[in-house]
Amino acid sequence: MDKDDFLLKRIRELANLSYQRDIVTFTDFLNLNEQNMLATLKLRQMGVSVKLFGGYNHAERQMAAFYPGTVGFSWEYPIDCLKIIPKALRFSEELGHRDYLGAILNLGVDRSVVGDILIKDKEAWVFCLHKMSDFFIDNLVRVRHTTVLVTRVEQAEEIPEPQFEAISGTCASVRLDSLIGLAFQTSRSSMVSFIESGLVFVNGKLITSNGYEPKEGDIISVRGKGRFIYDGVSRQTKKGRLGVRLRKYI
Numbered sequence: 001m002d003k004d005d006f007l008l009k010r011i012r013e014l015a016n017l018s019y020q021r022d023i024v025t026f027t028d029f030l031n032l033n034e035q036n037m038l039a040t041l042k043l044r045q046m047g048v049s050v051k052l053f054g055g056y057n058h059a060e061r062q063m064a065a066f067y068p069g070t071v072g073f074s075w076e077y078p079i080d081c082l083k084i085i086p087k088a089l090r091f092s093e094e095l096g097h098r099d100y101l102g103a104i105l106n107l108g109v110d111r112s113v114v115g116d117i118l119i120k121d122k123e124a125w126v127f128c129l130h131k132m133s134d135f136f137i138d139n140l141v142r143v144r145h146t147t148v149l150v151t152r153v154e155q156a157e158e159i160p161e162p163q164f165e166a167i168s169g170t171c172a173s174v175r176l177d178s179l180i181g182l183a184f185q186t187s188r189s190s191m192v193s194f195i196e197s198g199l200v201f202v203n204g205k206l207i208t209s210n211g212y213e214p215k216e217g218d219i220i221s222v223r224g225k226g227r228f229i230y231d232g233v234s235r236q237t238k239k240g241r242l243g244v245r246l247r248k249y250i
Contacts, residue, residue, distance in 0.1 A: 007034055011041065011064070018066040019047040024075045027064040028112035028129060029054070032221055033198070036206040038064055052204075054115050055079045055127035056159055060221060061115040062204075078130040079115065081153040082137065085123050092122050092146045100124050103143040104136065120160045125153065164247040167228070171242055174233065176200065176212040179220065183228045183246050191222075199223040 014025040030038065035052065043050050047068060054062035055077070063077055084100065086092030093099075100117050104126065115127030128136060137150045153159060171178035171188075177195060181188040194200055195210050201221045202214055214220060216232035231245035 004037065008037060008041070011038060012046070015041075015043050015046045015048045015050075015066045019068050022068050024065055024067045026066075026078060028110075029061045029063055029115045029127075030112075031061055032201045032204055032223065033206070035062060035064075035204045036201065039205065053077050053079070055081055056116075056118075056156075058162070058219060059116045059127070060227060061127075063115070080128055080130045080133040081159055082126045082128060082133060083123065083151050083153050083158070084126060084140070084143065084148050085151075087147045087149050089122065093144055095119070095122070095124070095143055095146065099144050100126065103140060107136070107139055109135075118160055118162065120163065125159055163250040164229075165250055167246040167248055168234070169244065170237060171244060172240075174213050174230075174242060174244065175210065176202070176207060176214060176220070177210040179214060179228075179230055179244065179246065180222055180225075182244065183220070183248055184222070184225050194222055194225070 011027065014027060017023070018025045038050065043066070048066045049069065051065050051067070052062040053065070054060065063079060065075070065077060067075070097117055097119065100119070101114070104114055105111065109132065113129045113132045118125040126136070133152055137152065140150050141147060167183060169182045171182060177188045177191045180191040180194070180200065192210055196208060198206055198208060199222060200207055202212070202218050214230045216230060218230050219227060220230060221227035226249060228246045228248040231247060233242050234245050235243040237243065
């Protein structure tokens with residue numbers, strides 16, 4: 001049984017458990033491809049509904065909650081947010097997403113127990129399974145050469161808003177390959193292989209057509225590159241090209 005088959009089997013088990021016991025069940029964090037696989041299943045026929053959440057609005061990695069239609073109580077996702085700060089700010093390094101994720105995975109945990117990682121200045125916020133938070137607090141003491149302190153975030157207000165880079169440019173039409181090329185400053189043709197290889201998602205849905213036309217407000221994710229929000233057409237040039245606006249997540 002390969003990894004995808006195992007995931008689908010696990011999802012069906014969780015859905016059945018939710019229906020049979022009249023409880024809410026949860027997956028670990030799912031990446032975009034796994035979320036797309038989940039969307040292909042007809043869970044309503046199994047007597048359950050599903051909601052996704054990653055700890056904050058528009059998270060990329062999200063946890064699925066399965067719940068029966070008869071559920072009559074409130075529930076929360078078993079997600080914690082941890083804040084990572086350097087113990088000595090003046091001696092700390094400029095750390096990126098790979099640095100934080102690498103330090104976490106070097107503790108011997110699976111990627112599925114960790115959600116998104118937000119970075120602002122020299123601090124980071126990591127979303128993880130509730131059952132893993134004490135382990136990370138006790139054992140994550142260094143990121144690269146920087147000694148760090150990990151604490152649990154108690155108030156949602158402490159979590160920073162995602163940071164964006166505003167991008168504008170022109171294209172002949174609002175096609176998926178054109179927008180991706182503009183977002184990542186490369187040619188439209190070079191993005192075709194990403195789309196055809198199943199590496200591009202719009203609002204979490206796998207898209208394999210180069211000519212797909214996103215709608216204003218859509219979130220477009222390219223595995224290995226990043227993600228951005230399409231903010232629509234701002235103008236039309238004299239030569240008929242369209243001026244478009246994007247916001248790329250930093």
